[in-house]
Amino acid sequence: MKLNRYIFITTSLVILILVATSLNSCEYLVESSKGDATRATESNQVISLQKDEAKLLVEASKYNLDVIELCNIIEEEKVDEDVKDLVEEIKNEQLAVLEKYNEVASENVISIPRYSNLKQEEISKLNDSVSLEIHLKLLSSKIQNQKELLDKLSDTTNNRSFKSLAESANTTLEKSLDKTEETIKIIHTDS
Incomplete structure (x- = not known):
């Protein structure tokens, strides 16, 4: 009986x-699957943010290349030497910004374009235009668009290299905008 x-x-x-072990492992499995779902959601959000950052950087670099191309077009025209000098300064500033774009892009494994996005119709309009002011207003618009994209990038990112890029590039872009306005004033005083 004792046996x-x-x-x-x-x-x-x-x-x-x-039974206790089974219940405990079921609870672990449920918690584990919840954790996996949370990690997957967080991972998707990070990937989405990185895609948005890359798109903004690519768009800003396109505008940058357009500005450089516009500067080349303006330099080729018969304009006042003061205007050419200011446009050359703007182009050199934009080349420095492009170099920063390339550095940040390579650090973050982003491929940015190497060619201007100006449409052939825009270029031919500029070559046919008598008014240099149209060129400069388009130049100013492209710089402003580039600045807005960098502001948006700076606001949406937590990446230090993007924030640093946006800050330094925006300072340079402000200088370029000021020089564009100065060039337009020179044109108006010469007229």
Whole structure:
């Protein structure tokens, strides 16, 4: 009788331990799958943010290349030397910004364009235009668009290199905008 009681108690304890372990592992599996879902969601959000950052950097670099191309077009025209000098300064500033774009892009494994996005119709309009002011207003618009994209990039990112790029490039872009306005004033005083 004692043996039956001993077997009964031992079997009951083993069954109780197995049931408790099973419940505990089920709870672990449920928590684990919730954790996996949370990690997947966070991962997707990070990927989405990185895609947005890359798009903004690519768009800003396109405008940058357009500004450089516009500067080349203006330099080729018959304009006052003061105007050419200011446009050359703007172009050199934009080349420095492009270099920063390339550095940040390579650090973050982003491919940015290497060619201007100006449409052939825009270039031919500029070459046919008599008014240099149209060129400069388009130049100013491209610089302003580039600045707005960098502001948006700075606002949406937590990446230090993007924030640093936006800050330094925006300072340079402000100088370029001021020089564009100065060039337009020179044109108006010469007229």
